[in-house]
Amino acid sequence: MCGIVCYVGRRQAKPILLDGLKQLEYRGYDSAGLAVADGQSVAYHRALGKIVELERKIGDIEINGTTGIAHTRWATHGEPSERNAHPHRDMDENVYVIHNGIIENFHILKRKLEKKGVRFRSETDTEVLAHLIAQNFEEDLEEAVRRTMGQVEGTFGLAVIHRKVPGRIVVARRGSPLILGLSKDGHFAASDVSAMVRHTNEVVHLQDNELATLTVEDFSISTAQAKHIERSIETVEWRAEDAELNGFPHFMLKEIFEQPETVENAMRGRLEPGEGVPKLGGIVPVWESLKECRHIVIVACGTSYYAGCVGMYVFEKLTEVDVEVELASEFRYRKLNFPANTFIIALSQSGETADTLAAIREAKRKGARLLGIVNVVGSSIARETEAGVYNHAGPEIGVASTKIFTSQLTILTLLALLLGRHQNLSLTEGVEAIRALQELPGQIRSVLAQANHIEAIAQKYYSANNWLFLGRKFNYPIAMEGALKLKEVSYIHAEGYAAGEMKHGPIALINPEMPTVALAPLDDMYEKMVSNIQEIKSRRGPVIAIATEGDERIKEMVDDVIEIPATLDYLNPILAVIPCQLLAYYCASFLNRDIDKPRNLAKSVTVE
Ligand code: M6R
Numbered sequence: 258m259c260g261i262v263c264y265v266g267r268r269q270a271k272p273i274l275l276d277g278l279k280q281l282e283y284r285g286y287d288s289a290g291l292a293v294a295d296g297q298s299v300a301y302h303r304a305l306g307k308i309v310e311l312e313r314k315i316g317d318i319e320i321n322g323t324t325g326i327a328h329t330r331w332a333t334h335g336e337p338s339e340r341n342a343h344p345h346r347d348m349d350e351n352v353y354v355i356h357n358g359i360i361e362n363f364h365i366l367k368r369k370l371e372k373k374g375v376r377f378r379s380e381t382d383t384e385v386l387a388h389l390i391a392q393n394f395e396e397d398l399e400e401a402v403r404r405t406m407g408q409v410e411g412t413f414g415l416a417v418i419h420r421k422v423p424g425r426i427v428v429a430r431r432g433s434p435l436i437l438g439l440s441k442d443g444h445f446a447a448s449d450v451s452a453m454v455r456h457t458n459e460v461v462h463l464q465d466n467e468l469a470t471l472t473v474e475d476f477s478i479s480t481a482q483a484k485h486i487e488r489s490i491e492t493v494e495w496r497a498e499d500a501e502l503n504g505f506p507h508f509m510l511k512e513i514f515e516q517p518e519t520v521e522n523a524m525r526g527r528l529e530p531g532e533g534v535p536k537l538g539g540i541v542p543v544w545e546s547l548k549e550c551r552h553i554v555i556v557a558c559g560t561s562y563y564a565g566c567v568g569m570y571v572f573e574k575l576t577e578v579d580v581e582v583e584l585a586s587e588f589r590y591r592k593l594n595f596p597a598n599t600f601i602i603a604l605s606q607s608g609e610t611a612d613t614l615a616a617i618r619e620a621k622r623k624g625a626r627l628l629g630i631v632n633v634v635g636s637s638i639a640r641e642t643e644a645g646v647y648n649h650a651g652p653e654i655g656v657a658s659t660k661i662f663t664s665q666l667t668i669l670t671l672l673a674l675l676l677g678r679h680q681n682l683s684l685t686e687g688v689e690a691i692r693a694l695q696e697l698p699g700q701i702r703s704v705l706a707q708a709n710h711i712e713a714i715a716q717k718y719y720s721a722n723n724w725l726f727l728g729r730k731f732n733y734p735i736a737m738e739g740a741l742k743l744k745e746v747s748y749i750h751a752e753g754y755a756a757g758e759m760k761h762g763p764i765a766l767i768n769p770e771m772p773t774v775a776l777a778p779l780d781d782m783y784e785k786m787v788s789n790i791q792e793i794k795s796r797r798g799p800v801i802a803i804a805t806e807g808d809e810r811i812k813e814m815v816d817d818v819i820e821i822p823a824t825l826d827y828l829n830p831i832l833a834v835i836p837c838q839l840l841a842y843y844c845a846s847f848l849n850r851d852i853d854k855p856r857n858l859a860k861s862v863t864v865e
Contacts, residue, residue, distance in 0.1 A: 259343075259357040259863075260284050260329040261435065262452040263416045263426050265471050266443015270325030271300075271315075277445075277452035278308050278327050280500055283508065283654040284449065285859030286329035287337035292344045292353040295322035296423040299353060303342035323443070323473070324424055326416045328355035331859050334363070335380030345384040347391030348375060351420045354390065356383040357448055357863065358412035358433040366408065385409070390417055398422045399470045399479070402429050406466070406481050412611075412863075414448055429468040433863055434609050434637060437461040437469055437476055439490060444471040449861075450493050450633075451500050451652050458493050462635045491635060499651040507852045509655035509746065513838050514705055517698040519650040519660040520831065523667040524694060533687020534678045535671040543600075543626060543644045548679045552596045553578050554625070556585045556616040557604035558862065560658040560741065561665060565604050566734035567830045568669035574827050575670075575677035575690075588616035599625045602672075606653055606661040607861035608636025617641060630668050632661055646672070655853045656860050657745045659838045662738065663701070666831050670694065693825045697832075700822040704835045707819060711836055714801055714817045715843030718772045724749060725763060725798075726837070727756040727789055728776035735776050735830045739837030746845035746852050756782075756789040767798040774840070775815070776833050779805040780826040790814050801840075803833050 260281030264273045270293045278289055289311045290303030300320040304311040308329070328343035335341040344353040360366070363382035366389065371377070375388045389408055394401035398419050412432030418425070428435055428446045438445030438453035438460050445453040446469070450460060463469055466481040478486040505511035527535050540547060553572065555565035565582040572580040583591065585603075601620040605613050608631040617627050617638065629638045629645035632653065639645060648664040670690075678687045718724075724743055728736035737753030744751050754763055756775070767773070773793050777786035791814065793800050800815040805823050812818050821832040845852045 259331050259448070260286065260452065261326070261355055261357055261414060261416055261446065261448040263326045263428065263446040263471070264443060265324045265424060265426050266440070266473050267323060268442055270322050271320045273456070274325050274327035275308065275312060276455065277447065278311075278329055280451045280455070281329050281449060282308060283656060283853060283860050284329065284331075285656060285854060286331050288330045288339065288342035289328065290342045290344055291325055291327035292418060293320050293322035293325035294418050294420065294423060299350070299418070299420050301344065301346070301353065303339050303344070305337060305339045305342065324418060324426060326353060326355050326418055326426060333359055334382045341379045341381050343383060345379060345381060345387045347387045349391065352387050352391045352394070352417060354383060354387045354415060354417050356386055357414040358431070360385060360409050360413065361411035362409060386415060394419065398425060399427050399468055402427045402468055403481060403483060406431070406468070416446055424472055426471045427468060428463065428471070430463045431465050435463045436635070437463060437471065439476065443473050444476050446471060450495060451654070454493065454495050454500065459490050460493055460635070461488050461490055462640070464640070493634065494649070495652050500654060507655065507842070509657050509659060509842055509852050512653055512655050512660040513835065513842065515651070515660050516663050516835065517701045517705070519648070519664045520667050520701060521698045522649045523664045524671065525649070527671055528691050528694065530688065530691045530695070533684050533691055535675045535691070537646050537671060537675060539646045540628065540644045540672075543628065546598055546626060547600060548676065550598050550600050550676075551578055552599045553580045553602060554593070554595075554599065554620070555580065555582045555602045555604060556588050556613060556620070558585050558610050558612050560662050560738060561604040561606060563734040563738040563741070564662050564665035564669065565602070566737070567666055567731060568673070570731045571670050571827045572673045572676075575673040575682055577680045578676060583616070585610065585612040585616040589619045593623075595620075595623055595625050600628055601625045602628045602630060603638050603642060604630045604665055605638050606632045606658055608633040608638040609861050609863050610638070611863050614638060614641065630665055632664070656855055656858045657742055657841070662834060663831050667694070667697070670827065690825065693828055696824065697828065700824060700832055701835060704821055704832055707836070708839055711819055711839040712843045714819070715840050716847060717817070718799070718801070719747070719844040719847040721770055721772050722750060723766065723771045724751040725766065725771060725773040726751060726753040726776070727759060727773060727786070729756045729782040729785060731780070731827055731830050732776035732778070732782070732833055735833050735837065736774070738834055739774055739841070742838055742841035743844060745855050745858060746841050747848050747850055748856070749844060756786055759789055759792070764792065764796070767793055767796040769797045769799065772799045772801060774837065775800050775802045777802050777804050777811060778821060778829045778833060779808060779823065780829060787811070787814070803836050
């Protein structure tokens with residue numbers, strides 16, 4: 258969704274801001290803009306479409322200035338257009354504001370401002386901020402922003418410059434992430450570290466209802482009540498090259514191919530092979546309660562939700578805990594009873610998904626304990642949960658989540674194994690699990706080695722308008738994830754179903770034009786999957802099976818087979834999802850889709 262990048266320092270701001278915006282492109286956006294101040298005037302440019310449109314518009318115009326703010330917008334209030342792109346200005350063209358989030362009382366504020374004679378130039382909620390800050394400004398820009406924070410309801414990560422206040426940027430947050438970046442050449446603020454990681458690894462996380470003032474030499478943080486805050490500096494582990502394509506045509510493909518390493522990273526330092534027990538340092542603060550826990554609710558959205566669904570089956574297999582999985586967006590509408598010592602596990606790549614944040618806040622209100630499995634260090638979900646485990650998977654840039662899914666499955670398995678070993682799981686089972694986990698990176702490599710074969714299958718079927726994905730038990734969520742991946746990046750309609758449900762409806766769709774991906778590894782669901790495959794074949798539906806290496810029987814039945822190495826039944830999803838990711842990728846590639854930035858989608862969904 259929207260992205261923010263700001264710089265005040267010794268260097269020219271324009272190239273830093275344009276480069277920062279490019280690093281934020283993966284979040285999804287429809288327009289972009291910037292404002293750069295040179296101490297006297299403000300250069301101000303906006304464009305509909307991609308950053309290249311903004312660059313084209315700026316062309317050879319000389320923009321000098323070492324203080325600037327820039328934004329990518331994903332429309333919420335008002336159509337995507339240049340007029341609605343950020344920054345927004347007040348009437349006197351002194352105040353320039355960029356904003357992520359939603360100002361919920363903007364209609365009331367707008368009406369009041371209009372009565373005072375303010376003329377609005379856009380349809381956005383953000384524009385009220387520019388006018389309010391201008392009205393609240395006397396001499397101190399930070400104070401004007403603080404007063405404005407008291408007038409608005411809703412969520413914001415915002416940044417402001419004032420034509421008459423040179424060399425100074427004020428930023429504030431409530432509900433939308435904002436991170437400060439510190440370097441010897443100046444200071445940054447961004448909604449996402451990737452926008453500044455080329456310049457600095459030293460960051461400070463702003464928290465809700467805080468403001469910060471940045472100058473070339475200094476930064477200071479204070480609360481909405483003007484109380485000064487000292488916050489320690491953190492070092493982010495992401496490297497600039499993590500956000501480069503490194504020879505891959507798309508980030509999605511690069512991230513699919515990173516999975517041997519990211520699964521390894523999810524386990525690094527966390528396995529005790531001899532004891533058959535993982536070590537998870539991040540949950541030590543809650544361990545005494547967690548080990549007694551008998552009820553877990555996993556909350557998440559999208560791909561993270563499907564990882565949670567697999568997690569439910571894994572916990573049921575390895576522990577004595579009752580597990581439910583809830584879509585975070587529905588969680589608040591349920592009337593759930595939490596037995597004492599219920600733990601909520603929030604799964605989130607970004608750690609900023611608004612629905613997941615809202616779900617954990619609601620769960621906390623009801624007395625549940627909170628754990629997070631999060632990729633982005635220092636993100637809101639990481640901070641608002643009591644304890645948790647980081648993925649350490651590096652930035653995921655492709656909008657379609659891939660490497661985080663397998664990393665989440667790995668961590669959920671470690672957590673289930675840890676609890677299980679303190680409950681009913683034997684040493685032998687624990688040792689066997691760890692041995693199988695250690696084999697995963699090599700096994701993922703062998704699935705990836707079939708990329709050309711999978712590409713050829715995609716070439717055969719990419720023109721089909723509808724696909725069906727079927728799986729049972731551990732692989733039922735993989736059917737749903739496989740369908741989601743295909744929809745997201747290729748725009749082909751796909752349904753993910755529990756194979757047992759096929760006869761209750763979807764079988765009506767089967768015909769020679771609709772391919773079915775059948776997840777049929779050798780496990781206790783195998784015979785039932787074989788029956789489903791035969792039902793499809795007898796109706797002349799093409800079947801692509803994802804099956805265990807050496808399964809000759811299935812080859813006789815289906816049109817195409819993608820083999821995955823044999824592993825424990827509950828680890829099959831980590832291998833089985835990879836062919837699904839590759840099928841989606843290659844179909845999208847044959848259809849010339851914008852794979853890393855599919856239409857209408859945003860990487861981090863920060864509105865409910
Ligand atoms: O950052 P999160 O894991 O909380 O994001 C959740 C979903 O928005 C995300 O998985 C989304 O469904 C992706 N586009 C899936 O590829």
